[in-house]
Amino acid sequence: MNQQKKPISIKDKILTDIKSGEITMRPKIYFTLKIAALIVGAFAVVAISIFIFNFILFTIRISGQDNLLGFGPRGWEVFVRHFPWHLLVLDIALIIGLQWLLRQFKFGYKIPILYLLLGLLCVTAVAGFALERGTPFNDRLYQMRGQGLPSPLGGFYDRANRPPPLGGGVCRCTITAITGNILTVQDSRSTTTLSVILPANDPRATTTSLKVGDIVLVAGDQQDGVINAFGVRKISPDDPGPRRFTPPSPR
Amino acid sequence: MYYEVVGQPDSPICDEQIAKQVQEGDREAFGFLVDRYQSKLQRYGTKFLSRKEDIEDIVQDVFMSAYKNIKSFHTDERFSPWIYRIAHNAFVNGLRKKERSPLITIDFDTLVSHAIYEDPAESEREQKETRDMLDKVLTRINPRYREILVLHYFEEMPYRDIAEVLKIPIGTVGVRIRRAKEALKKILTKTI
Numbered sequence: 001m002n003q004q005k006k007p008i009s010i011k012d013k014i015l016t017d018i019k020s021g022e023i024t025m026r027p028k029i030y031f032t033l034k035i036a037a038l039i040v041g042a043f044a045v046v047a048i049s050i051f052i053f054n055f056i057l058f059t060i061r062i063s064g065q066d067n068l069l070g071f072g073p074r075g076w077e078v079f080v081r082h083f084p085w086h087l088l089v090l091d092i093a094l095i096i097g098l099q100w101l102l103r104q105f106k107f108g109y110k111i112p113i114l115y116l117l118l119g120l121l122c123v124t125a126v127a128g129f130a131l132e133r134g135t136p137f138n139d140r141l142y143q144m145r146g147q148g149l150p151s152p153l154g155g156f157y158d159r160a161n162r163p164p165p166l167g168g169g170v171c172r173c174t175i176t177a178i179t180g181n182i183l184t185v186q187d188s189r190s191t192t193t194l195s196v197i198l199p200a201n202d203p204r205a206t207t208t209s210l211k212v213g214d215i216v217l218v219a220g221d222q223q224d225g226v227i228n229a230f231g232v233r234k235i236s237p238d239d240p241g242p243r244r245f246t247p248p249s250p251r
Numbered sequence: 252m253y254y255e256v257v258g259q260p261d262s263p264i265c266d267e268q269i270a271k272q273v274q275e276g277d278r279e280a281f282g283f284l285v286d287r288y289q290s291k292l293q294r295y296g297t298k299f300l301s302r303k304e305d306i307e308d309i310v311q312d313v314f315m316s317a318y319k320n321i322k323s324f325h326t327d328e329r330f331s332p333w334i335y336r337i338a339h340n341a342f343v344n345g346l347r348k349k350e351r352s353p354l355i356t357i358d359f360d361t362l363v364s365h366a367i368y369e370d371p372a373e374s375e376r377e378q379k380e381t382r383d384m385l386d387k388v389l390t391r392i393n394p395r396y397r398e399i400l401v402l403h404y405f406e407e408m409p410y411r412d413i414a415e416v417l418k419i420p421i422g423t424v425g426v427r428i429r430r431a432k433e434a435l436k437k438i439l440t441k442t443i
């Protein structure tokens with residue numbers, strides 16, 4: 001007798017698999033831990049993102065690059081050229097990742113992506129700004145940089161005060177001689193001695209406040225060992241520059 | 252078929268209560284959820300895939316996944332968008348495998364907010380017309396539009412549930428349905 005086999009229904013197959021233990025329910029703790037991991041991950045990304053934004057501001061301050069903004073349109077151009085774009089790109093990538101993490105939660109996908117991204121950018125930027133300008137966080141870590149800061153923090157602060165690359169229209173130099181409105185300087189990136197001609201039309205660019213041994217940030221066009229400067233600012237090697245909002249000192 | 256409350260044979264219980272019983276260890280009860288959703292999900296699958304075997308395999312995977320993850324379901328929420336969400340992911344993955352479409356696409360409709368507008372004036376006749384149009388050219392519509400039209404016109408889901416299934420802001424649902432209908436009309440005009 002040719003008996004035709006009745007096909008097993010989806011319901012029967014699933015119930016059989018459930019009863020045989022082939023399919024098992026994941027315990028509640030699995031989902032609780034998953035959500036906890038997502039929350040921890042999201043907080044970690046927020047913290048890293050705030051740190052990077054704060055570090056961008058710090059590296060601009062400590063390397064004296066913020067002085068370039070006072071050198072007029074050409075100073076802005078050089079500032080933009082030497083901006084640590086790689087850190088900003090990394091920060092934005094983290095925020096995009098964070099946005100993806102938050103979209104795993106109900107409140108995350110209810111908010112349009114652009115608003116969520118802009119909101120996260122604003123929050124991390126404001127928090128990073130407050131951390132850099134309102135606390136001595138970076139200055140302390142910068143002072144500790146030679147004393148075994150854990151990686152990758154150590155690497156960050158070791159490279160925080162990097163001079164701008166050679167030939168980039170800006171140099172950090174030590175004054176070796178002053179003759180009229182011409183400075184003889186030594187470039188900190190090499191042993192090259194350069195002559196700096198101060199801009200004639202900048203009343204603040206005088207040699208009166210400068211002395212031999214001062215470190216200056218010079219922006220200008222370099223040719224044959226002579227820099228026709230469009231901006232010169234004295235920077236101190238020990239003081240990384242004023243924080244705009246210094247926290248009140250305890251009485 | 253209704254799953255009944257013990258001792259009260261005529262009172263059907265909702266999906267969420269059955270899900271709760273499954274969570275508490277009543278494995279048999281899961282069969283009632285399969286009964287309630289199998290044909291719905293198979294019909295949903297036909298809007299994505301054409302081979303019956305592929306659809307059945309995916310529906311089976313959906314139920315398996317639903318059982319494995321049932322403890323992640325909050326019984327104070329609705330079960331239907333939850334299981335459709337699992338099915339949606341499974342069918343979209345199945346479709347991607349078939350069509351080799353890119354894994355990541357930018358959905359500009361989800362970038363900014365849109366006013367929530369659910370067309371109350373759309374008559375039963377208009378809905379039927381759209382369903383008929385959709386049936387004719389379904390496979391030729393962009394999958395992003397296809398899924399939302401299917402959920403709205405075939406599964407008759409409100410915008411709120413569609414937003415949960417597709418994980419998009421509720422305002423985007425209305426905008427996308429409008430665009431999908433425009434795309435549908437364009438395809439039909441070209442066909443004629």
